Amino acid sequence: MxxxxxxxxxxxxxxxxxxxxxxxxxxxxxxxxxxxxxxxxxxxxxxxxxxxxxxxxxxxxxxxxxxxxxxxxxxxxxxxxxxxxxxxxxxxxxxxFKDNSSYLSPHDKVFFANRKIILDPNKWHLVSLKDGTEYLGFIKQFNTENNELLLIRCRKIIDGSMAENEEIVYLPPNEELLSIRCINSQGETNE
Known part of the structure; x- marks a missing residue:
């Protein structure tokens, strides 16, 4: 047995x-x-x-x-x-599994930005927050569900000018993002 x-x-x-x-x-x-x-x-x-x-x-x-x-x-x-x-x-x-309800991402952490969408990790992005703060940098990781964002080679925009020092900026989940603009090689922006 x-x-x-x-x-x-x-x-x-x-x-x-x-x-x-x-x-x-x-x-x-x-x-x-x-x-x-x-x-x-x-x-x-x-x-x-x-x-x-x-x-x-x-x-x-x-x-x-x-x-x-x-x-x-x-x-x-x-x-x-x-x-x-x-x-x-x-x-x-x-x-x-599409239905009329809202979709929740299965990711509990930020995921690598998809190169096929506007959030191309090889292009500059201008990130504007609702408090007026702006950052210019490359998006390394981004979670579209909760706006968690990691910018590398990033510079803060102060009074329309870029700060001297490059830094890594982490915006925690549910940060008050106003917009993200992709800047192409001609200097034009897409929202």
Whole structure:
């Protein structure tokens, strides 16, 4: 009876292992909040089921004791982890599960600004706050949900002139941002 329990426990762990691998890859690609233990197990179970469904669809042997099937299952788990991580990182899930309610970002930290939108990290940005303070610099990281912002090679604008010293400026979440303007190579601004 004891050996049956041990065998079943090992099989359950082997079944969940691809899900844990997939979740670890997702967490490496994204800044995710620390998960609760029970939620993490449920997510691992969901990832494992998806991985084994893909393996079944591809007509792969899913024997939990065969080295070849374990390798192929781990390969699928890496691919699923990369795919889910990219979906989450680029926030494409908001388009997949779109409804009329407001969207909340899955990120609990600032994320790297996407180069395809106006917040290009390779261009100068003029950031204006509601208190009248202005900064000119490169956006390194920006969270569109709570306006958390990190500017590098930044200079404060004082009376229309740039300060001499470059600095790194961190604007904490929910800072009173008035506008962010991208300055292109011709000196024109876009809001």
């Amino acid at each position: 004891n050996s049956d329990f041990a065998t079943d426990a090992i099989r359950i762990l082997l079944f969940l292992f691809p899900g844990f691998i997939s979740l670890k890859i997702v967490s490496c690609k994204n800044a995710v909040a620390k998960e609760e233990y029970d939620s993490y197990l449920v997510q691992a179970l969901v990832h494992s089921v998806i991985i084994y469904m893909i393996a079944g669809f591809l007509k792969l042997n899913t024997n939990l004791l065969s080295p070849q099937s374990i390798f192929l299952t781990l390969l699928i788990s890496v691919l699923v982890g990369l795919f889910v991580g990219e979906l989450t990182n680029r926030e494409w899930t908001k388009y997949i």
